[in-house]
Each structure stands twice: as C-alpha cells, then as structure tokens.
Amino acid sequence: MRNYLFLLLCALPGALLAQTVYSGESTIDKTKAQGLFLTVPGDGRQIEKDWENQLKSYGRLTSSRGTYRVTNADVKDVSSEPINLMSTVKTSRNQATIFVAYDLGGGNFVTTGAPGYSAAESMLKTFASQSQYNQEVRTAEGGFNDAQQTHQKSVRAGERLQRDIEQNGKEKERLLKRLDENAKQLEQLTKDVEINKTEQASALTELENRKTNVEAVKAKKP
Structure with missing residues (x-):
C-alpha cells in the first residue's frame, strides 16, 4: 500500500504544487475585513473539513454557517501575540474558496507587505498542498x-463454486450408488421373474393333474 501511494504521488503532474494566494477584502457578519483568499480544487466539503481541523490547531474554534472564528488564536508564525482569526469557506462539488483574516487588534489586519503576511501566505499554501495530498491519498x-x-467477493464466489463442485461430486457418488443398487435390484427381479415362470408352469401342471383326477373320480359315479 505504501509503495502504491508513493508511485501515485510521484506521478502527480502538479496536484501538490502550491496554490495561488491573493489578498483581498470580504465582509464577515456585516464587518469588512482584509485578508487572504485561496481556492483549492477538489471535494469542497472535504476541503472545508480539513480547513476546520487546521483552524482548531490555533485555539478554540466557533463556527456558524461557513463562518469560523478563533479568538486569541495562537499563530506564532504570523504574530508573536494572540490574534483574532476569522475565516469563511465557500464550497462547491469541485472546489473550495477560503478567506482568512488575521486581526492583530483594533482592526489592524495582516495585509500584503505587512509583517506576518509572508508567513500567512505560506501557511495557506502549505494547507492547500496538504489538503490535496490528503485527497489523493483518500482517492487512492x-x-x-x-x-x-472486488477481490474478496471473487474469492468468496470461488469458494462457493468449489463447495458446489464438492457437493456435485457427492451427489454423483450417491446417484452412482443408487444406480448400482438399481441394477442389482433389476438383476434380482429378472431372476425372480424366471423363477416365477417355473413356478407358474409347475402350478399349471399341478392344476391340470388335479382337474384330471377330479374328472376320473366323477367318472366312477354308480
């Protein structure tokens, strides 16, 4: 199994390449926030689950209808101090678009060129690569x-066929034995018929003799 996964990953033309991350603005709960966007191809709902697990690693996560928050998030690569992390995920069957905002406090967001932006961008690219890797592994x-x-089903079918063959063989043995018994029975019946013919002939002779005797006795009538 490990060798299979290794060969599969080596054969990927670019599925694990870092995805494009770009900065932008989004409205979260009627509040505008500056942050980063990332679109990851694949099963959107599964990608959202992967992202949710990622967010849980930063602290206590709360979520509602595709909006996620981690208050006092511990993301040391982005900031040495706890930050308020906000994120939304829009999914489809073929992809998921993630928006994440890192609020350093007082509406001061991590944006392009700001300290921590490079780390935030790298973090999202790493997530994208890991998410796609996980998808490939799940697919494999x-x-x-x-x-x-399918193999197990085929093996079970083969075992059933083998049992049927064995049962067929036993049935054949029973039938051959029954045929042998039938042949012996026929042979005995044939002998019995010949004996019966002899007995019938003897009985007929005896009957005729008795008839002759009756007639002889009646002839002596005074």
Missing part, C-alpha cells in the same frame, strides 16, 4: 478498498 485508498472488496 478508496480505489484500493474497492479493488480489495
């Missing part, structure tokens, strides 16, 4: 599991 494992289930 899913394919492996499907193949394994």
